[in-house]
Amino acid sequence: MKVKVVTRILEANERIAADNRRIFDDSGVYVINLMSAPGAGKTSLLERTIKELNKKLKVAVIEGDIAGTQDAERIGSLGVPVIQINTGGACHLDANMINEVLGELPLKEIELLFIENVGNLVCPAEFNIGEDMKMMLLSITEGDDKPLKYPLMFQESSALILNKIDLLQHTNVSIDKIKKDAMSLSPSIKIFEISCRTGEGISEWTDWLVKKVK
């Protein structure tokens, strides 16, 4: 006997992601899923961004890490609501992990929620968590071959921030190659060049962000 199924295999995650999205929309929260390799500077970007926004937007952060609370402590010291998720080994956040902590956030008082995914260029791109936008941070010291080596993450991202631009002179990296390859994977991707260390390019990024959220 043949039984028709026609069900997406990751349907359970998609269903919870859609629930999350409804909750965010009802509360008027814009949600960004921030992805990168370990050490690209996700938490530094959030620190810079929160300071630069200087309360122009009411921000909160969910930190995803395999272990530890260092990131949440850094963000918490800036006076914004923060929740640390420890995945205990899982290499990405999924919709259910987000769903479980939503009750701990003052959603009605938040305009922008950053979800800092686990540092990894592969798996986070596979799982929707209910975000409005996926974005990616690539530190230029990782090399200009990354878009073509990890295509899905670039394909899924609406914005790409190139960090550590202050180190460009010490590398053989071609920014043009990164941009060209990223745009061939995601033609409408918005690209920013910044340095979280020197502050270069931060205001261009936050100006764009404010317009996107408001």
Next chain:
Amino acid sequence: MHEASIALNVIEIAAENCRKAGYSRIDSIRLRIGRASGVMTDALLFAFDALKIDTIAAGATVIIDEIPVSGICGNCGKDFITKEAYVLCCPECGGLSFKVNTGRELEILDMEVT
């Protein structure tokens, strides 16, 4: 990526559908997997065989329909289909404005039950 958890999802979804249809054994499950889905089919089959033990899918085989990446180019207007997992430009004209229509599938199509 996560072939073991995908295999587990396949078994759970198939078992639920099998019981709902009033049957007690799954003989085969047909999956549609896109070339750009990120799934390694060998790893998926291996995980499936390991995880199906002691479930109603214990005797089941998995049949995989691999779906190639295809789309339409906004530059030359032609439909394209490729063996590659990722399309960086239109294979016909090299244009960069194209829309991918297939290749990301990851679904259970149907199954044989008794």
